[in-house]
Amino acid sequence: MAPTDTFTRWSVIASGEGGGRITSQFFDRTENPGIDDRILVMNTNRADLRNTIDRMREQLHDEQGEEEMMGSYALEFGSQQGAGNFFPNGEACARESLDRIVNRIKDNFGHADAFMHVATLGGGTGNGSIPYVVDQFKHGLEDLDDDGAAEEWMDSVIHTAFGVWPYYTEPPQRHFNAVCGLSRLLRVDDGGQNADMVLLAANSHLDDEENGNGRHYDSINDAIITAVDLMIGAGRETRSVIDVKDYVTIPSQMDAYHFTPAVATDLNGEVYELEYMLDQAAGNTYVPMDVGTTQAAYAIVRAPESMIENDAITEPDVYGAFRDWTEKHDINVAGQASLTPKRGRGSDVDVLLLLGGFDLNPLLEHSWDEFEMLGDSLAGGGRGESDLSESELDRIVDNLESYVDRNAE
Ligand SMILES: Nc1nc2c(ncn2[C@@H]2O[C@H](COP(=O)(O)OP(=O)(O)OP(=O)(O)O)[C@@H](O)[C@H]2O)c(=O)[nH]1
Numbered sequence: 001m002a003p004t005d006t007f008t009r010w011s012v013i014a015s016g017e018g019g020g021r022i023t024s025q026f027f028d029r030t031e032n033p034g035i036d037d038r039i040l041v042m043n044t045n046r047a048d049l050r051n052t053i054d055r056m057r058e059q060l061h062d063e064q065g066e067e068e069m070m071g072s073y074a075l076e077f078g079s080q081q082g083a084g085n086f087f088p089n090g091e092a093c094a095r096e097s098l099d100r101i102v103n104r105i106k107d108n109f110g111h112a113d114a115f116m117h118v119a120t121l122g123g124g125t126g127n128g129s130i131p132y133v134v135d136q137f138k139h140g141l142e143d144l145d146d147d148g149a150a151e152e153w154m155d156s157v158i159h160t161a162f163g164v165w166p167y168y169t170e171p172p173q174r175h176f177n178a179v180c181g182l183s184r185l186l187r188v189d190d191g192g193q194n195a196d197m198v199l200l201a202a203n204s205h206l207d208d209e210e211n212g213n214g215r216h217y218d219s220i221n222d223a224i225i226t227a228v229d230l231m232i233g234a235g236r237e238t239r240s241v242i243d244v245k246d247y248v249t250i251p252s253q254m255d256a257y258h259f260t261p262a263v264a265t266d267l268n269g270e271v272y273e274l275e276y277m278l279d280q281a282a283g284n285t286y287v288p289m290d291v292g293t294t295q296a297a298y299a300i301v302r303a304p305e306s307m308i309e310n311d312a313i314t315e316p317d318v319y320g321a322f323r324d325w326t327e328k329h330d331i332n333v334a335g336q337a338s339l340t341p342k343r344g345r346g347s348d349v350d351v352l353l354l355l356g357g358f359d360l361n362p363l364l365e366h367s368w369d370e371f372e373m374l375g376d377s378l379a380g381g382g383r384g385e386s387d388l389s390e391s392e393l394d395r396i397v398d399n400l401e402s403y404v405d406r407n408a409e
């Protein structure tokens, strides 16, 4: 298969501790097609940033020095050393350092076509800063820059965001942050669209044992990286091209641009039917949801090169199975399927379904009570550097509720 130079160049931008930890796992791989080393981790707290960089260095077997890696992949922002788990503080820190953030991203990723922003939604730093940075890139930078060429590049970049829902058992403030963070990823203040695509994963849903120590994060983070890898890979070496523009265009028109990955890996492609493999993936969504409420679906089937060359698995097979699968579940969706090769022989097939526009209530159910319990006490009163006014909070809630209601019909 001839490599093409038309594949999408992604870059990954993480903010906050969890976002950094997830992103550092990209360094665990020998190669990241589509991303290479276009990775930036940001934090308000230098010690956290060092931990993230050290984790990356371990995975690279200390090939690069700490300072060198800090210089290449890390950015400290804000003057507060932390956001106190209150998202307006994370946003204030990003506002304070916006020039530095933007310039760094421009310098490092000037040729990227798409960004994957990564943050945990229960925290203050990543969750406060990422929606703000996306909004600035998409809607706000005219004031900041008079370099016409750079503007043109930035206008066409696609902003996808990956948000991680807190464990259901975490303290109310985490749920308060998460509800606000989801709203702010989806909608800007005036109710317009913010990120081009919002991907979600829920910690409790991906962790059978519901306990948040480090080990569990590792396996959850692996699942997230696997999904991102499959998603990005489909735009890289695919036969039937499915790419980030395909993922974002129609869902945005439908005003249904939140997604969850649903993944099954290492399925024996010589034994199982494709439709069964799609069902296996659908049984492993990354948030609680009813597959029947899906409004847009993309299927990516990744099979060993040798299977594709022998016609053991073909594009028409994949299209047909996807069509049958959507019919069986009675989902009348916008969507597309693709077959992507992976190196090597064997018969292990991986399947990613990106399910979009589904009813968000089964996820939000876990957080509304905590959110409401805290909302009144957190808004209005001063919390130091950055306040959250009652009207700001009302707007955030209205934006989310109207988005959710539209998609729950
Ligand atoms: N999946 C996953 N979730 C994480 C990880 N680390 C933290 N979390 C979750 O993220 C939330 C806490 O957010 P952090 O990422 O620590 O916060 P932050 O962005 O650094 O912001 P601060 O609150 O200012 O520290 C909680 O809901 C945690 O369960 C991780 O490595 N993986």
Ligand SMILES: [Mg+2]
Pocket (backbone or CB within 6 Å): 016, 017, 045, 048, 123, 125
């Ligand atoms: Mg932190």
